[in-house]
Amino acid sequence: MHESQLLDIEEIVRDSFDEDEAGHLAERLNQLEPEELAVALESLPLEQRMQAWHQLELEQQIQTLHHMREDARQNIFDRLADEELSVLVDGMDVDDLIELLDELPSAVYQAACSKLDADDKRWLATALAYDDDQCGRYADHDVLTIRNNSKVRDAVRMFRKLHEDAEYQDSLMVVDRTGRFFGLLSGTRLLGQPSHLPIVEFIDEEVPQVQGEMHLDEGSDLVARSGYTALPVVDSEGKLLGRMSIGEALENLRRSLEGQFMHTAGLDENEDLFAPVIQSAKSRAIWLGINLLTAFLAAWTIGLFEATLQQVVALAVLMPIVASMGGIAGSQTLTLIIRGLALGQITHQTYFTLLRKELGVGLINGVIWALVIFAVTWLWFGDAIIGAVIAMAIVINILVAAFSGVVIPIWLEKFKIDPALSGSVILTTVTDVIGFFVFLGLGSLLLL
C-alpha cells in the first residue's frame, strides 16, 4: 500500500501531543506527501504544529508550505527564529519566493532575492509584473521546453531526463525560435516512432493557452476543462512564461470555492483553524461591527413605531417571524445567483427571466406560508386582524427578498464587490428594515 493512504490525522494529532511519541510522529510525517503534510500541519494547534514542523526535512518543509493556507503559513513564519527562516528561504527556488512575497519579512526576502542568479532574477521581474491574482504571477517555471524544429530523438532524450516523481509532466512544451508557444508534444505519441523524424508532425497545436493577465480562477477553469494535464501560460506576445498544471488548477479552484463559502460568514478563506485568539478576534471584529450598524438601522426602524408597540405588544412578539422569513427566502435566491455569477452563467438577456422566476417562487411560497402564519397567529392571539397584518407583511417581505436576492449580487458584481462577502449583510438589512417597516406600519394603520 502506498504512502498516500497513510494520512491519519487523528493519529498524527495524538502523537504530536505526546512527547514520548516524537519518533513515531517523525516517521509518520516523513511518509506523507506535501499536500497531506499541509492538511496535517493545519490540523495542529500552534505549539504542536511547530513541533511537527521541526521533524520535517528542509525540502519537505518548503514543499509543504506551498500547499498551506496563507494564515497557517504565516503563523509558522512568525514562530521561526531569524536563522531558521534564513536557512529555509535559502533552500527555496524562485517560484517559492514569488509565492511567499507578501508573507516573508522583507529583509529575509531581499536577502534571498539578491542571491538569485541572473536568469532567476529576470524570471522574478517577469512574474512580479503581473498582479497577485493573475496567472502570469504563478506560472510554474519548472517546464520542459523543446524547439519546434527538433527531431524525435531530441524529444526522447528530454523525456528520459524527467524525474520519476515529476507531477503531470507527460508532455513537452514546444516553442518556436522566438520563444513563442507552438504546441504540446505528448510522450506517448512518440512511442515506436523512428528517431530521425522531425517532431513537428506529432505536435498538438490546438492547445488552449492561459494568458498571463487572466484571473487565476479563469485560468484554472480553462486548465480544468481542457482535458490536458497542464497548459502553457503565455505573455501578451504569445511567449511561453511557464505552465499551469491540473494539480495547481485544482488547488486554485478549491481555494476559490472555499473562499465563497467562508465569505458568506465574513471570514477570509485563509483563516487558520488555530490562529491565536487576538488575531482571530481582530479579523472577525470588523464584520461584527458592520453587522451592528445594520442592526441599529433595523432597531431605529422599529423605534419609529414605539407608540404602536406600546398598544399592541403582540406586534413585538411577532416581529422576528417577519424578519426571519424574509432573510431565509432572500438568502436562497442570493445563494443561487452568486453561484450562477461565479460560473459566468448570468447574462443581461436572462436577467429578467431570472427575476420573474424568483418573484414567482417568492409569490407562491409567500402566499402559502402567509396563510399558515395567519392561522397560527389568529389562534394564538385570538385576533384575525393581527393575523392579516403579519400575513400581508410576510408576502411583501418575501417578494422584496426575492427581488433583492437577484438584484443585489448582480449590482455588487458590476462594481467588482464580492457578492459572497457583502451580499448577505446588505440583503438582511433590506429584509429587516423593510420587513419591520411594513409589518409595524400595517399594524399602525389597521390595529390602532
Added chain:
Amino acid sequence: MHESQLLDIEEIVRDSFDEDEAGHLAERLNQLEPEELAVALESLPLEQRMQAWHQLELEQQIQTLHHMREDARQNIFDRLADEELSVLVDGMDVDDLIELLDELPSAVYQAACSKLDADDKRWLATALAYDDDQCGRYADHDVLTIRNNSKVRDAVRMFRKLHEDAEYQDSLMVVDRTGRFFGLLSGTRLLGQPSHLPIVEFIDEEVPQVQGEMHLDEGSDLVARSGYTALPVVDSEGKLLGRMSIGEALENLRRSLEGQFMHTAGLDENEDLFAPVIQSAKSRAIWLGINLLTAFLAAWTIGLFEATLQQVVALAVLMPIVASMGGIAGSQTLTLIIRGLALGQITHQTYFTLLRKELGVGLINGVIWALVIFAVTWLWFGDAIIGAVIAMAIVINILVAAFSGVVIPIWLEKFKIDPALSGSVILTTVTDVIGFFVFLGLGSLLLL
C-alpha cells in the same frame, strides 16, 4: 487559437434568443467541449436550452449530459419526446447509463439495459452493487489494461491504439493474471526502451488505490493529492474495477464544495438556475417551513415577557440587535468548523483547544461591542440601565454563539447529518431563543 477559448456565454445566450441566428448558434456550440457545453446549456432558460440542445449531435448531447447538474439534466429529459429519449439512450454506453439510473424514466432505462451485451451487463451489476455515493459506482470503465508479464512492444502497441483525444490517459493499468491491480505503466518511461524487454521493470507499483467502497469525496481527494492523472478503482479483493481520472476528481470536488455553499441556504447543489417556478417553489418550501417553526419558537420566547415589553418598549426596539450579533458571531465559528470537518482537520484531541479559542475570541469581541452598544443605547434612550441590560445580553449571547458554533456541527457530524445544511438553522434558533430570553429576562429583573 483553440476552441476552448471560444466559450462566450453572453453571445450564446443572445443567439439562442434570436431565431435568425440559429445557424450561428449551431456553429458556435459545435466548437465547444462538452464541459463548456454543459455550462452554456445551464445558462439558458428552458425554452432556449431545448433549442440549443437540438442543435447538438447525438454524441455531443451524451457527453454534455455527463457534465451537467442533475436538475438541469432532468429538465431536458422531461422535455424530450419518448422517441427522442430512446434514440439518446441507445447511443449511451454502460457508464452513462449507470450515471443516469435515477433520472431516466424506468421503462426507457430497462429497455436500454436489456440491449447491453453480456460484458456490459456484468459491469452494470458490479457498479450497482455500490452505493450512489461510492467510488465503485462511478469507476470509469474505459481503461487500457495490460498483463504484468507483457513486453515493451505489447505496451507500445496499446498506446498507439489510444484515441488522440483520450483525456488523462498517459498510463496503462497493469493487472496480474487474476485481474488484481499491479501497477501503472507510464508511456513516457518506455521511450527509447528496447521492445523485447519485459515491462515489469518500468512499472510504478507504489500507486495509491481507490477502494470501491470509498466515499466519492474521499476517493476524489486521494486522486487529487496523488499527483497521478488517474488512479485505479479496485474492489475489496484488489481487482481492478476501473479508473478515476483527475478530471473526474476535480468535478466531484467542485460539486461537493458547491454543495457546501448551497446547503447553507437550504438549497440542493443540483438546483437548476432556470428550474420551473413550481419545481423551485416546492424544493424551497420545506426550508422556509423549518425556519418558520424556529421563528415561532423565538416569538414564543418573546411572548413570555409581554408584560415587560408593554412597560419598557425600548426592549422591543433593541431586540433585533441581540439576536443578530449572536447569529453573526455564531455563524463565523460555525463556518470555520464546518470547513475543518470537511477536510478532516478536527479531532478529539484538539476539540477543547478549539472550544477555548473560540470562546476567547467571543469574549473579546463580545466585550468590545457590548461597550459600544452600551454607549449608543445610553445616549439613545437616556437610560444607563437599559444600556447595561443589552450589553450583558450581548456578551452572554456571543459566548453562547461561540460555544454552539463549535459544538453543534461536531455533534451533527457524529450523527451523520450534514452540518452545512442544518447547522445554521439550529445555531440561529439557539442564539435567537437564548438571546431573547437573556435580554428580556435581565430587562424584567433590572427595569421593572
